[in-house]
Amino acid sequence: MNSPSLTLSRGIARVTESALGPYQSAVIRIGFSATWLLFLLREFTHRQELYGPDGPWGWDMARQLTDDNHAFTALMWSDGQAWFEVFYLLAMLAAVALLLGWRTRTASVLFMVGVLSLQNRSVFVGDGGDNVLHLMSLYLVFTRCGQVWSLDARRAARAEAARARGERLRPDRVGVLLWAVLGLALAGVTLAGRFDNGRLVPALLWTVWVVLGLWGAVQRWARSPEPRILLDVVANVVHNAALLVIMAEACLIYSTAGWYKIQGSRWQDGTAVYYPLHLDYFSPWPALADLMSASGTIMMVVAYGTVMVQVAFPFTLFNRRVKNVLLVLMMTEHAVIAVVLGLPFFSLAMITADAVFLPTSFLLLLGTVAARAWGRLSRRGPGDGPALPSPRSPQDSTAGHVGFTA
């Protein structure tokens, strides 16, 4: 076998036999769902003004716009107050479920429905942070982001342990019930003609539902292991492709931001950073902004540094060390932006997007630290801490689950 074909077959083996980056996909799952959850909590008292049927961007206006651009929003299914209130709560619940990794695939779909529905309902109140969440909520649906740091992983590990002790596994009633309820809901919505505006999201919802059913059926009834392995392979391939898309999207964000800045005279003369700091809408701390922009030299360094980092970032992915240095710089800059420009949710979303590039060793360390902190906080026995299962997929029968009790 010559070298290129060996590389090819190794590559194929790699993307088919496992869902890569389990910790990276888990950390973005947690990050994006937490960002959205915190946002919904922050705006809870403003929910009517932002997304309610009687808000300034009224329900009828939203319908005229979505009829025209075919954006998906479940809030157009009814103009009733009750539906809006229930939906807002459901969107928060879906975010919690995804955060915890409870029925992760289903939760990710519901999370996406929540994000798209609220944002598309009132597209003119969003900002860059909403845009990031919008895209990532779609991409997350395709990932196996609950392999670690999730309730699913804990459940899988417990079942594994039970099986190792020779106990019989109980059928997963909750999963079946959840699937049936969602199927009824999908059928109801489809029959009521509410899926007529745009086909992408309805098709996606139905596809996931059908595949989840197929998955469950194959797990339970298939005699040969092959259908199971095939589904697993396809799930891995889809996950790996989605993770690639998420990484490419992050690179695209930085590249676009960087390359367009290069063309701007203010970025060239080094004053660009000064101006946003002095816009009324982006200066919660005017004294701090004045302090930061007191020196022309500092402003120029920050402006040039920002452009360099943004333009360079995608290319540094080929070198671990340089990439990690840039990651630290970008995350720091976003943390500063959160406070100085008053954009906490945008910054949180961007930091999460950056986190997909963090090294596994660092994420493991982070997980251990978090687990210890949680253990101390909750003052429980070691067995009740959050799950830290094996780095492999939880189904991997060869991997030990010792880390699980940390």
Next chain:
Amino acid sequence: MDAYDEDSHARGGPDGAKGASHPDRDPEGDAGTGPGSGPKGGVSSGSGSGPEPGAGSGQEERAGSGGPRPGSGAEREPLAAAPDAPAADAADAVDVRDAGPPDQAPLPSPRTGVAALSPRYQTVAALALAVVAVAACVHLAMVFLSVAPANTVTKQHGRAIEDWVYPEFEQNWKLFAPNPLQQNIAVQARAEVRMKDGGVRTTGWTDLSARDGAAIDGNLVPSHTQQNELRRAWDFFVATHTADNRPVALRGSLSEQYVRRIVVMRLYRDDPTSREGVIQRVQVRSSTTNVQPPKWSPERVSDKPVYRLLPWWTVSSDEAAGGVR
């Protein structure tokens, strides 16, 4: 600085912020070509097949693979090896995609993944791999072209790109670029209010943006109602109106209604006169003031505000009565 800034761009041209870019697409308000049409179907069907590991008794899914897994030890022992998974993953995934559909050659360690399958199943897996790889590449290409500057390809295939990207994958990352906004744009409003005694009073100008600014001051978590609502509504209005304030198409009239409803809502909240009566008409103006250049810069710009005055708008009864107060 890569905080989002849609406004600098939205104000600069029509192809700006998320919402404001819609006017561009007005002419092709095509009902038939939803984003689900054409090759999109491939995305959905191919990628939808990532099932929940937990659904069903997923623990048996590896039953057939047996034996220890081959491949990089790094993957299995991340604690020891401290690999840099993502970069490597990306590189690998790219390899596969570049290579196109996989062949049926036996893999180095035929234990797991496709290697554990019989040729019939392998064919299906190979097909899935090919479909997913192509879908991911096409998607990335489409998104790339949608954020790239106008070029020979986008001029030729602009419609196909839009059909793919809109509405759900729309994005704009010209963050504070090419130049950041260098003006404070304030929206101000006054109203004609019918009082309880039957008389009509005209209020003074209320600076609604200044109130937003005051609400943001010292605020660690500004609300979208303070930071985005009025600011972006005005961007939307400007992007969908001609210089002489005539609305352009559906979005023009929607933006006018939107600004009016925000203004009425806020006057009822903040303006003492409006609170006592019923608003009959409102007038809106924008006040644009240059941000003064830094002290260390020799540049000088005018500090006089420039106004854009809109005509009086009649407030309909449901606008005057309803809404969120």
